Amino acid sequence: MSEQAPTALASDLRQDATGIPVLSGKGVTKVFESGGKKNVAVDHVDFEFRQGELVSIVGESGSGKTTLVKMLLGLTAISEGDIYYMGTKRDISTRGKKKEYWKGIQAIFQDPFSSYNIFHKIDAVLLDCLNMRGLGKLPKEKKLELITEACSFVNLKYAELTNKYPFELSGGQQQRLMIARIFLLKPRILLADEPTSMIDACSRATILDMLLNLRNETGMMIIFVTHDIGLAYYISDAIYIMERGKFVEHGKADQVILTPTADYTKRLVNDVPKIHQPWDFSVNFGK
Amino acid sequence: MKNTLKQVFGSGQFMMGFVIISLIVLTIIIYPLFNPGNPLERIGIGTFFKPGTYVSAFDTVNARQFYTLNLPDAEAKRVGSKLSPDDRVSMMEWLVAAGVSEEDIDIEDTDSFVQLWWDTYDPNVRFDSMTTAFRKKIGRIDVALEGILEDMDVIIAKEGEDGSLAQSSVVAGSDYVNVADVANVRFLPLGTDNFGRDVLKEMISACRTSLLIGLLAGAIATLIGLTLGLLSGYIGGIVDDIIMFVTNLFTVIPGFVLLILISFSIGQEQRGAPVVAIVIGLTSWVWTTRSVRAQVVSLRNRDHVNLSKLSGHSLLRILATDILPYIASYVIMAFILQVCSGILAEAQLSMLGLGPKTTEIPTLGLMMYWAMAYTAHLGGAWWAYFPVVILIALISFSLNLMNTGLDQVFNPQLRD
Numbered sequence: 001m002s003e004q005a006p007t008a009l010a011s012d013l014r015q016d017a018t019g020i021p022v023l024s025g026k027g028v029t030k031v032f033e034s035g036g037k038k039n040v041a042v043d044h045v046d047f048e049f050r051q052g053e054l055v056s057i058v059g060e061s062g063s064g065k066t067t068l069v070k071m072l073l074g075l076t077a078i079s080e081g082d083i084y085y086m087g088t089k090r091d092i093s094t095r096g097k098k099k100e101y102w103k104g105i106q107a108i109f110q111d112p113f114s115s116y117n118i119f120h121k122i123d124a125v126l127l128d129c130l131n132m133r134g135l136g137k138l139p140k141e142k143k144l145e146l147i148t149e150a151c152s153f154v155n156l157k158y159a160e161l162t163n164k165y166p167f168e169l170s171g172g173q174q175q176r177l178m179i180a181r182i183f184l185l186k187p188r189i190l191l192a193d194e195p196t197s198m199i200d201a202c203s204r205a206t207i208l209d210m211l212l213n214l215r216n217e218t219g220m221m222i223i224f225v226t227h228d229i230g231l232a233y234y235i236s237d238a239i240y241i242m243e244r245g246k247f248v249e250h251g252k253a254d255q256v257i258l259t260p261t262a263d264y265t266k267r268l269v270n271d272v273p274k275i276h277q278p279w280d281f282s283v284n285f286g287k
Numbered sequence: 288m289k290n291t292l293k294q295v296f297g298s299g300q301f302m303m304g305f306v307i308i309s310l311i312v313l314t315i316i317i318y319p320l321f322n323p324g325n326p327l328e329r330i331g332i333g334t335f336f337k338p339g340t341y342v343s344a345f346d347t348v349n350a351r352q353f354y355t356l357n358l359p360d361a362e363a364k365r366v367g368s369k370l371s372p373d374d375r376v377s378m379m380e381w382l383v384a385a386g387v388s389e390e391d392i393d394i395e396d397t398d399s400f401v402q403l404w405w406d407t408y409d410p411n412v413r414f415d416s417m418t419t420a421f422r423k424k425i426g427r428i429d430v431a432l433e434g435i436l437e438d439m440d441v442i443i444a445k446e447g448e449d450g451s452l453a454q455s456s457v458v459a460g461s462d463y464v465n466v467a468d469v470a471n472v473r474f475l476p477l478g479t480d481n482f483g484r485d486v487l488k489e490m491i492s493a494c495r496t497s498l499l500i501g502l503l504a505g506a507i508a509t510l511i512g513l514t515l516g517l518l519s520g521y522i523g524g525i526v527d528d529i530i531m532f533v534t535n536l537f538t539v540i541p542g543f544v545l546l547i548l549i550s551f552s553i554g555q556e557q558r559g560a561p562v563v564a565i566v567i568g569l570t571s572w573v574w575t576t577r578s579v580r581a582q583v584v585s586l587r588n589r590d591h592v593n594l595s596k597l598s599g600h601s602l603l604r605i606l607a608t609d610i611l612p613y614i615a616s617y618v619i620m621a622f623i624l625q626v627c628s629g630i631l632a633e634a635q636l637s638m639l640g641l642g643p644k645t646t647e648i649p650t651l652g653l654m655m656y657w658a659m660a661y662t663a664h665l666g667g668a669w670w671a672y673f674p675v676v677i678l679i680a681l682i683s684f685s686l687n688l689m690n691t692g693l694d695q696v697f698n699p700q701l702r703d
């Protein structure tokens with residue numbers, strides 16, 4: 001476990017996070033219908049995520065964060081509204097187009113324990129990434145080299161992982177394996193859906209550290225989903241506050257946290273007493 | 288994988304079912320090796336010979352060597368075998384009328400019973416309560432008893448060239464042959480059926496056919512049900528609507544009625560065992576489709592499936608590697624049940640006279656059908672149908688046991 005704070009990197013990038021918009025949406029809505037009952041999980045949200053930014057989406061449980069992430073990924077159909085990718089309207093109507101889209105946008109899911117196929121070995125998971133990038137024809141040694149590099153990036157030893165199944169790892173290790181996967185794929189956008197919520201407190205700082213390193217190394221845009229506004233403030237350039245399917249407030253991290261306008265944001269901020277003081281990992285992760 | 292197998296074979300119920308079905312299969316394989324030949328051969332002239340050992344009378348008389356044995360109970364046994372239960376009852380009635388207490392008569396103990404008869408019987412005594420017919424019958428029995436005991440040798444005669452009979456040998460009451468010296472002895476553990484066929488041999492061959500019919504029907508039903516269920520559950524939308532519409536249609540029409548109609552319209556001539564199996568399979572996939580679909584719907588939004596999509600896998604690959612393995616245990620269980628219901632469906636169809644063409648192969652259902660058609664149940668020929676019923680029940684029982692065992696391994700919440 002790494003105890004040192006994830007450097008001053010995040011605050012450095014905060015200043016020049018004014019890239020071009022890579023992912024944006026207008027009136028994006030998701031309605032679940034079951035037995036005639038309508039449940040509006042995501043309700044006409046507008047957003048604009050820019051190149052190189054780290055954006056946090058903050059909301060409590062059931063506010064629709066995961067549903068929005070699945071729509072952004074193109075895993076769930078959108079009930080209403082449009083999503084724009086690299087400036088043009090997203091088109092993922094065919095499998096080929098979908099695959100192309102997924103080369104640019106990848107995800108880490110909330111629950112590592114259900115993220116892996118229990119019948120596939122770790123090797124298969126990592127090799128899939130190379131195939132996805134069109135590196136399937138590389139010689140075996142070269143592939144091994146890339147995979148080993150990815151594993152050591154997340155502090156795992158490939159030699160100890162090979163021929164094992166993901167479920168033989170701890171939750172934290174599984175989430176690190178997920179990051180190794182992203183490291184291999186090198187997408188333009190990474191959606192991290194509460195990647196630390198299901199794992200033990202000790203591993204959280206490590207995971208976070210690695211995500212920030214990843215961003216530092218590749219310059220990818222990260223959309224970080226969390227219910228922890230303190231954490232969001234610490235790492236993000238921009239924050240979107242989500243309440244019952246709606247974005248009630250958004251803007252630069254400082255602006256949202258230091259001068260909140262929505263009642264919901266104020267309540268969230270007040271719940272974190274030390275938010276204005278420097279981040280202390282031992283307090284926030286040690287419990 | 289290894290662990291799962293260990294668990295499955297550790298389940299008592301599964302093991303028990305597995306052992307029973309294995310024994311049945313083993314018998315099917317091994318028995319014909321020891322008793323080869325056409326199982327449908329008509330060996331008996333006449334219907335429903337009872338179970339037992341059949342010794343050639345010709346070979347017995349012509350045995351190489353006769354042995355003389357003086358066995359003390361030989362006579363009593365001889366008398367006993369001639370006295371039918373009906374005769375014994377008549378004799379008892381006479382004895383009771385003559386004043387013997389009913390408690391003193393043991394109808395089963397031939398020795399004492401016959402002794403009592405000779406001590407008491409007097410042809411000249413007449414009771415008013417007795418009809419002439421009864422008196423005559425009693426008289427006949429008495430004469431027959433005397434005849435058996437008169438110790439007359441049996442004379443074997445051969446026809447000479449001029450047509451006259453000449454004595455060739457004499458068989459005395461104390462002559463014996465060793466069964467090993469008799470050339471033709473046939474053990475028919477379950478007797479013969481209405482066509483004079485060896486029931487055991489026929490039943491083992493029938494069991495093989497019925498199991499194959501069940502396997503084929505089960506494989507077809509499971510394959511169709513699995514394919515439709517996977518597509519319907521995973522793709523959803525219009526594909527789901529169409530498949531579910533068809534499935535609902537088949538649900539409204541009961542499968543068995545459909546089965547009867549199709550079997551009937553195919554006609555007797557075309558109905559070989561494979562055809563019957565195919566028809567059964569084609570009419571029983573509905574249930575599998577529904578349950579597979581339900582399972583797939585609950586799986587398709589799981590994150591491991593999402594991850595597979597994000598890794599660029601094709602639809603078929605996702606179905607084959609991310610969905611199918613997760614429902615494999617369920618599919619195996621469904622398959623076992625389909626095999627079982629396929630065997631039962633064949634039996635039911637055959638009982639209605641809609642089973643496979645009768646002349647070529649035996650099936651368990653056909654054996655039941657013929658036993659009923661020749662009223663074996665009224666004639667007391669239990670061996671023609673009862674073992675078949677037991678066998679069908681045993682197969683069904685063992686397959687269901689295996690299923691329950693699997694269920695407990697794969698759905699542990701059902702335990703206790």
Ligand SMILES: Nc1ncnc2c1ncn2[C@@H]1O[C@H](COP(=O)(O)OP(=O)(O)OP(=O)(O)O)[C@@H](O)[C@H]1O
Pocket residue numbers: 032039041059060061062063064065066067068110227588
């Ligand atoms: N597949 C689905 N079918 C029907 N309703 C759904 C489905 N997925 C989510 N919902 C509903 O949408 C709403 C938002 O759920 P979502 O999972 O997006 O919340 P969340 O913000 O990710 O919560 P958490 O922090 O607990 O993960 C909930 O009311 C949920 O019941």
Ligand SMILES: [Mg+2]
Pocket residue numbers: 065066067110193
């Ligand atoms: Mg969620």
